[in-house]
Ligand SMILES: Nc1ncnc2c1ncn2[C@@H]1O[C@H](COP(=O)(O)OP(=O)(O)OP(=O)(O)O)[C@@H](O)[C@H]1O
């Protein structure tokens with residue numbers, strides 16, 4: 206079973222999978238999955254911590270345990286209608302991510318401690334996947350590209366797999382036997398859009414369903430061009446980012462910079478959607494050896510029809526479709542990855558892709574928490 210709550214902090218994705226084989230012969234069958242929203246108070250607390258609100262060490266421990274309990278509850282709820290899992294891989298909730306710099310290792314903190322999930326569910330749990338890669342000088346992100354490499358590589362076509370979650374990230378899969386697999390965070394996915402929707406709807410809506418609101422607006426292209434000049438977009442891979450850069454403070458700066466243009470709410474949403482689409486397009490043009498033959502979308506943003514239309518227009522004539530159309534569930538791919546990474550950790554197989562994260566070598570990812578004192582939630 207794989208578990209994650211991503212940078213949108215919308216809820217816990219749980220995927221139950223059946224795995225056979227190992228690496229080249231790996232097969233992953235998606236059995237079932239569900240997303241369990243966070244209780245609203247816990248979600249607000251996480252979002253506050255992500256935007257820099259200080260908390261004491263006792264409060265940090267309490268938050269870590271509250272998240273672990275919510276994750277464990279998600280496992281137990283899914284298991285009421287499915288067979289029990291042999292192993293859990295839990296990513297947890299990222300609350301802070303600092304990419305490495307020339308003389309400084311990166312730092313990435315995921316809460317929802319694995320030992321408590323193991324204790325509460327009675328199932329061996331692997332957690333804390335990013336630190337192994339970070340210790341080897343890598344970004345510790347993105348980690349999903351290795352699953353894309355085993356499950357989605359094509360013998361004749363160069364493919365890009367584009368996740369559009371809170372943050373966007375790409376995996377470049379050159380056709381078999383050609384140049385290395387690449388991957389990096391492309392910038393904002395839905396974080397800024399979600400913040401804008403909450404602002405304009407006075408908290409009554411949390412996201413722009415299907416992109417319907419943005420689709421009625423017109424993007425302000427000079428602003429998008431201006432925002433794309435930012436260092437992060439110019440920086441070559443390996444690179445990673447998070448809500449620290451594309452979160453609340455960034456949205457507040459957007460509001461200030463939008464002010465002179467006197468745009469409608471729909472125009473602002475179209476402009477932020479364009480930033481996501483254009484940042485993806487420009488990063489492919491800047492950093493890939495060549496544009497791909499196909500682009501496969503995944504993550505919640507793959508359901509945003511207006512965003513998909515903008516990507517199709519920018520990349521025309523390259524086809525843009527969803528990983529679900531190739532049989533890999535676009536909503537649960539991240540959760541599925543952490544189930545596979547846990548399995549590899551259990552078998553002693555490295556889980557990082559140094560050509561993506563920038564680590565100096567392949568390493569084992571994750572810490573294994575066995576069950577000493579089971580206390581299964583009723
Ligand atoms: N039907 C839809 N139309 C438009 N946007 C959608 C739709 N469904 C989901 N989303 C967007 O997708 C977001 C959630 O995506 P997802 O669950 O992939 O993100 P995440 O996993 O939290 O982030 P990350 O991949 O950065 O860790 C929502 O916040 C929302 O903005």
Ligand SMILES: CC(=O)N[C@H]1[C@@H]2OC[C@@H](O2)[C@@H](O)[C@@H]1O[C@H](C)C(=O)O
Pocket residue numbers: 211212299302313345346347348349350368370371372373374390445446447539
């Ligand atoms: C530090 C962190 O949690 N990063 C996330 C985030 O969300 C998307 C993108 O930024 C990606 O790099 C990563 O998550 C996925 C699961 C990954 O590691 O591939």
